[in-house]
Amino acid sequence: MNMLLKAGVAGLALVMASGFTAEAKTPKDTLVMAWVFDDIISLDPAEIYEFSSSEYMANTYDRLVVQDLDNPGAIKLQAAESWSASDDGKVITFKIRPGIKFASGNEMTAEDAEFSIERYVLLDKSPAFIMNQFGLKKETVKDMVRVKDASTLEVELDAPYAPSFFLNCLSFTSAVVDKKEVMSHEVNGDLGYDWLRTNYAGSGPFVLKGWKPNESLVMEANDAYWGGAPKIKRVLAKNVTESATQQLLLQKGDVDMARNLTNDQLTAIASDKNITVAATPKATLWYMGLNTTNPNLAKPEVRQAMKYLVDYDGLANTSFKSIGIKHQTFLPEGQLGADNETPFSLNVEKAKELLAKAGVPDGFNITMDTTNKTETRLLSASIQNTMAKAGINIIIKLADNKTTLTKYRASQHDIYIGQWGSDYQDPHSNAEGYLMAPLAKRNVWQLPENEKAVLAARDEKDNTKRAAMYMELQKQALETSPYIIMFQQIETAAILNNVKGFVIGPTFDLNLYANVTKE
Amino acid sequence: MLIKSRRLRGLLNSLGSVAVTLFGLLLVTFVISRMLPADPVLAIVGDHATDEYVERVREQLGLNEPILVQFWIYFTNVIQGDLGQSIRTSQPIAQELMNVFPATLELATLGTIIGIIFGIPLGVLAAVRKDTLIDHVVRFVGLVGYSVPIFWLGLMGLLVFYAKLDWLPGPGRLDFGYEDMVTPVTGLMTVDTLISGDMDLFKNALGHLILPASLLGYFSLAYISRMTRSLMLGQLSQEYILTARVKGVSETRIIWKHAMGNVLVPLITVIALSYGNLLEGSVLTETVFAWRGLGLYITDSIFGQDMPAVMGGTIVVGAVFIVINMLTDVAYRLLDPRAQ
Numbered sequence: 104m105n106m107l108l109k110a111g112v113a114g115l116a117l118v119m120a121s122g123f124t125a126e127a128k129t130p131k132d133t134l135v136m137a138w139v140f141d142d143i144i145s146l147d148p149a150e151i152y153e154f155s156s157s158e159y160m161a162n163t164y165d166r167l168v169v170q171d172l173d174n175p176g177a178i179k180l181q182a183a184e185s186w187s188a189s190d191d192g193k194v195i196t197f198k199i200r201p202g203i204k205f206a207s208g209n210e211m212t213a214e215d216a217e218f219s220i221e222r223y224v225l226l227d228k229s230p231a232f233i234m235n236q237f238g239l240k241k242e243t244v245k246d247m248v249r250v251k252d253a254s255t256l257e258v259e260l261d262a263p264y265a266p267s268f269f270l271n272c273l274s275f276t277s278a279v280v281d282k283k284e285v286m287s288h289e290v291n292g293d294l295g296y297d298w299l300r301t302n303y304a305g306s307g308p309f310v311l312k313g314w315k316p317n318e319s320l321v322m323e324a325n326d327a328y329w330g331g332a333p334k335i336k337r338v339l340a341k342n343v344t345e346s347a348t349q350q351l352l353l354q355k356g357d358v359d360m361a362r363n364l365t366n367d368q369l370t371a372i373a374s375d376k377n378i379t380v381a382a383t384p385k386a387t388l389w390y391m392g393l394n395t396t397n398p399n400l401a402k403p404e405v406r407q408a409m410k411y412l413v414d415y416d417g418l419a420n421t422s423f424k425s426i427g428i429k430h431q432t433f434l435p436e437g438q439l440g441a442d443n444e445t446p447f448s449l450n451v452e453k454a455k456e457l458l459a460k461a462g463v464p465d466g467f468n469i470t471m472d473t474t475n476k477t478e479t480r481l482l483s484a485s486i487q488n489t490m491a492k493a494g495i496n497i498i499i500k501l502a503d504n505k506t507t508l509t510k511y512r513a514s515q516h517d518i519y520i521g522q523w524g525s526d527y528q529d530p531h532s533n534a535e536g537y538l539m540a541p542l543a544k545r546n547v548w549q550l551p552e553n554e555k556a557v558l559a560a561r562d563e564k565d566n567t568k569r570a571a572m573y574m575e576l577q578k579q580a581l582e583t584s585p586y587i588i589m590f591q592q593i594e595t596a597a598i599l600n601n602v603k604g605f606v607i608g609p610t611f612d613l614n615l616y617a618n619v620t621k622e
Numbered sequence: 623m624l625i626k627s628r629r630l631r632g633l634l635n636s637l638g639s640v641a642v643t644l645f646g647l648l649l650v651t652f653v654i655s656r657m658l659p660a661d662p663v664l665a666i667v668g669d670h671a672t673d674e675y676v677e678r679v680r681e682q683l684g685l686n687e688p689i690l691v692q693f694w695i696y697f698t699n700v701i702q703g704d705l706g707q708s709i710r711t712s713q714p715i716a717q718e719l720m721n722v723f724p725a726t727l728e729l730a731t732l733g734t735i736i737g738i739i740f741g742i743p744l745g746v747l748a749a750v751r752k753d754t755l756i757d758h759v760v761r762f763v764g765l766v767g768y769s770v771p772i773f774w775l776g777l778m779g780l781l782v783f784y785a786k787l788d789w790l791p792g793p794g795r796l797d798f799g800y801e802d803m804v805t806p807v808t809g810l811m812t813v814d815t816l817i818s819g820d821m822d823l824f825k826n827a828l829g830h831l832i833l834p835a836s837l838l839g840y841f842s843l844a845y846i847s848r849m850t851r852s853l854m855l856g857q858l859s860q861e862y863i864l865t866a867r868v869k870g871v872s873e874t875r876i877i878w879k880h881a882m883g884n885v886l887v888p889l890i891t892v893i894a895l896s897y898g899n900l901l902e903g904s905v906l907t908e909t910v911f912a913w914r915g916l917g918l919y920i921t922d923s924i925f926g927q928d929m930p931a932v933m934g935g936t937i938v939v940g941a942v943f944i945v946i947n948m949l950t951d952v953a954y955r956l957l958d959p960r961a962q
Binding site: 128129130133135137141143144145152227229232300301312313315316317318319321339341342343344345347348351352354355357358503504505506508509510512513526541 | 658660661664665667668669670671672675708709710711712713718721777780781784785791792793794797798799801802909910911912914918919922924925926927
């Protein structure tokens with residue numbers, strides 16, 4: 104089927120190249136997107152953790168603080184008007200911006216913010232761990248998050264952390280919900296969870312109009328938005344899973360934007376004068392995880408040899424040309440302390456030397472768990488080919504994403520190939536992931552000295568020193584870790600030229616519609 | 623009186639066998655879903671779940687009960703019309719299925735009608751003109767419909783009639799801009815747009831239906847024409863046909879009255895099978911045309927490890943086949959006096 108799909112896409116490209124002009128057929132005041140958003144499982148900010156729902160949240164809710172688009176790694180105030188830290192660094196105080204109105208008409212107060220932060224912890228859904236890191240646990244959160252007055256909120260932490268660390272975390276988990284509205288839907292003490300997972304109680308630039316799971320997501324402009332009303336009236340997203348169909352819809356002008364085109368398709372539309380491609384590197388990495396319980400993968404020389412058996416440049420110039428940039432350290436470009444050096448390239452001779460040193464001069468057989476995603480398949484095929492040059496014979500085990508992932512989560516793999524995105528825009532997210540848990544745990548590489556160093560870097564309050572500590576951690580991991588990091592993902596959106604102002608930010612949530620205009 | 627009670631018993635019997643079939647179907651699907659290699663809990667909890675949280679979710683979902691207990695809980699819920707909640711969307715599965723099923727029903731029904739209208743005459747024609755050019759052409763058309771993946775034909779259809787010629791609208795059940803203007807009543811977009819009284823919307827919905835329905839129609843035509851041809855050939859070599867010819871009955875009457883009368887009954891089964899397949903198997907068409915129907919729903923659920931949703935979809939597919947079987951039975955009885 105893949106071959107046929109390719110033939111189909113090639114056919115499409117051919118006819119498209121022969122040229123027909125896209126005239127926009129979508130309503131003037133509506134942004135229509137073809138987008139795969141079948142990962143949305145909930146619309147409740149205290150549960151939202153998936154890519155698409157995070158983007159929904161960023162456009163419909165105000166958070167106390169968010170990432171600054173113009174200055175990656177820095178924090179911008181949103182629902183909070185200001186913040187300050189106590190001298191010992193253990194109490195952070197926020198002033199709520201005056202005049203923010205929820206969709207219900209209620210005015211936002213510090214009580215809403217208090218309720219919202221407590222909800223993250225009390226509901227204990229996927230993002231709760233981000234708050235748990237600061238000692239905000241179920242038993243303690245009510246005491247540690249306090250309203251001082253109508254516009255002042257105090258959050259006490261269990262230890263002095265780097266303020267940048269706390270605020271970076273909060274930039275994901277501080278969406279403020281309308282307490283009155285949510286609590287009016289409370290059933291059996293669920294804090295309105297049952298209702299909010301399919302409904303809306305926010306104050307953002309857009310308000311939810313309708314969500315049909317896996318089908319459509321409709322948002323309408325909030326004309327009363329404190330930061331100014333969006334210029335476009337409606338945003339309509341349609342879940343179109345087939346990327347060839349997305350391309351067709353875009354080139355016919357039936358949608359304004361296609362969010363999930365493949366590298367081939369992006370190349371094919373490059374010559375179309377009606378379309379612009381917006382692209383931004385995301386904090387998501389393509390990598391391989393090597394399970395060190397496998398006796399061969401337990402040897403550091405073998406792991407290092409394998410790092411020399413990937414054709415990084417070849418892939419970067421072909422299958423990953425429009426969708427990834429070469430990247431080999433565990434901090435993605437744009438994060439504090441990210442090291443962008445790329446010391447590894449395909450070098451079969453060097454790999455053979457290392458394998459000989461490890462006592463396996465003739466290589467070995469090993470399995471790799473691969474998902475049926477196009478990019479993963481292309482990657483694994485190329486790697487299988489280059490590894491074989493040094494005698495490492497990879498048996499590819501192809502399965503759907505969830506099957507592969509659950510196997511990986513249970514450490515039942517030899518080699519896992521896939522993606523890892525930072526949970527929040529702070530280096531600690533990936534440092535912890537790769538060096539402590541969950542990735543280090545899955546690949547059975549939890550070293551006490553790593554844990555110590557990661558926690559020290561997390562708590563360092565001087566940002567320059569902090570960055571240097573992460574640099575050091577990355578250098579060590581490059582040499583010894585059981586990760587072969589290959590690419591940083593580039594997110595793309597192919598957009599008709601009459602649509603301006605769509606922003607693709609560096610984090611997975613910050614793709615913003617508020618400034619979109621249509622001519 | 624005797625007849626009445628016999629009919630009643632017959633009805634009870636067939637209802638009984640429907641119940642047993644559905645129960646068996648449920649049990650088998652349930653067991654298979656629990657035997658899958660992927661752990662549904664690990665699929666749900668996300669990347670940062672603690673072991674304790676994993677256990678809690680396992681408990682909440684009742685997954686640490688013995689499998690028979692799990693099945694019993696599920697079964698008693700299903701009997702009460704509760705198919706559970708989808709893991710991926712948190713919506714009631716029964717409601718989701720009611721949203722997607724009409725979309726597939728609309729597509730498959732029109733597809734089957736197209737298949738019948740063109741498939742039967744073509745099959746008859748090929749049988750009557752056996753081994754002539756016409757026969758070869760019909761068989762070739764059937765072969766293409768049978769062997770070329772519908773997915774590829776779908777893309778090509780879009781390319782030619784939508785992208786290049788602009789004769790037909792593109793994917794989706796309505797132009798995207800119109801999407802939210804229709805209140806669902808029956809779930810059948812053509813009917814709902816008619817009810818809304820907006821003729822432009824109706825035309826739009828009908829336009830969107832033409833290409834995917836024609837594709838499914840072609841697929842069904844390929845099957846129906848092939849079967850009609852071979853059934854017809856079987857009849858045409860029978861003695862009673864020869865007798866009729868000797869008697870001087872016109873060829874048209876022989877084919878459409880005598881032979882067709884006998885072909886019709888087995889053909890009903892062929893059509894029913896084809897219809898059932900379209901209802902269940904139009905996954906690829908639905909993917910290419912962004913047509914949110916049953917096939918796409920079940921596939922998505924499988925890939926998302928959303929077992930309750932897969933089970934719900936399976937029950938609907940099973941029920942559909944049972945209903946089609948019952949209707950086929952009725953049609954048999956009406957067409958073939960011997961069956962009574």
